[in-house]
Amino acid sequence: MATRRLVYLDHSATTPTDPRVVDMMLPYFSEVYGNALSAHQFGRKAEQAIETARITIAKILNCKPAEIIFTSGGSESDNLAIRGAAWVAKQAGKGNHLITTPIEHSAIGKTIQQMVQVMGFEQTIIPVNKHGMVNCDDFAAAITDKTIFTSIMYVNNEVGTIQPIAELAAIAHPHGVLFHTDAVQAAGQLTLDVQKLGVDMMSISAHKFYGPKGVGALYVREGIELLASQSGGSHEDGRRAGTHNTPLIVGMAKALELAYHEYETRIAHYQHMRDRLIQGILERVPQAELSGHPEQRLPSHASFVLNGIDANQLLIHIDLKGVAASSASACKTGNPEPSGVLLALGYDREAALGSLRLSVGQDTTPEDVEYAVNAIAESIETMLKFKKVVVVQG
DSSP, X not given: OOOOOOEEOBTTTOXXXXXXXXXXXXXXXXXXOOOTTOSSHHHHHHHHHHHHHHHHHHHHHTSOGGGEEEESSHHHHHHHHHHHHHXXXXXXXXXXXXEEOTTSOHHHHHHHHHHHHHSOOEEEEOOBOTTSOBOHHHHHHHOOTTEEEEEOOSBOTTTOBBOOHHHHHHHHGGGXXXXXEEOTTTTTTSOOOHHHHTOSEEEEEGGGTTSOTTOEEEEEXXXXXXXXXXXXXXXXXXXXXSOOOHHHHHHHHHHHHHHHHTHHHHHHHHHHHHHHHHHHHHHHOTTEEEOSOSXXXXXXXXXXXXXXXXXXXXXXXXXXXXXXXXXXXXXXXXXXXXXXXXXXXXXXXXXXXXXEEEEXXXXXXXXXXXXXXXXXXXXXHHHHHHHHHHHHHO
């Protein structure tokens, strides 16, 4: 094998912060350090920076600046959207029924599960097909006169499938059902135009598009009332407590601005690297099957089911070769858990233990792809040889 190198193919988990974003943030750590709610000039400078960031993000989302709520990330945005809107609707007597899918991020799935188990809500989990796609007819059939809220993710984080969000939202609205989408994976790679998408609420997180960790945003359409999920100060029009993190908010706006200013170049690169990666894995690894939708998938995202391969063991092997990737199967001591997403797509338990996600980035090169494909193929060959030796000796 070629000389060992470091290849990062886990951009769906997080991205490095763009140096231009870091440069933009730096003054707000030690020079413009006032609390944005303070009336003095130090606070006013911080407030101005935050409101400028809000305007920047609002332009990209094609919404009003007042419809943007700054949060600590995608998980908080999801929690605030679901609990905040559903509680208000339930208290108003509009119903208590929620709709979601079995492939949502845990920030959605576990939140709704808690609301059902503890807070008196009901839910319907609509199925997805073998590619992880929601059927619009299934969604329409799930709506009842008690349905108040639905959350369907824009792009699945494990298999990269893009959902028909605009069509689904159009089905929900005539019934008075609020539609939220977790767009954490989509931000920076797909349109975030909320008018075209037709969503009522949308979550994003900066560290997925070369911004800093620990900051996100929630779009909330004007007129939707939210019950705050945190008690405390009256930040974000009383919808969130806690002092604004000015540097990170400024950084998120800059990262999102760069992502869409350089959109065509980035997407062309992502797709080229992704397609080379998919082709290489499918040619070199007989056990590999592409998971997720073959066409309606995120530009940077390649995911596979490796039949008969323990994905967590594979990750250790390729990490030793310098390749960073991820698996959807949770590795618990002595008790590996299969990917719930792959089970929902119809894979059996053994296959769902063999998930591999490879996600490319701005700096991924053809040489990186070639090295990673070789590392994965050789590691699997080594694992299979060892398995045969163990069987023979046993």
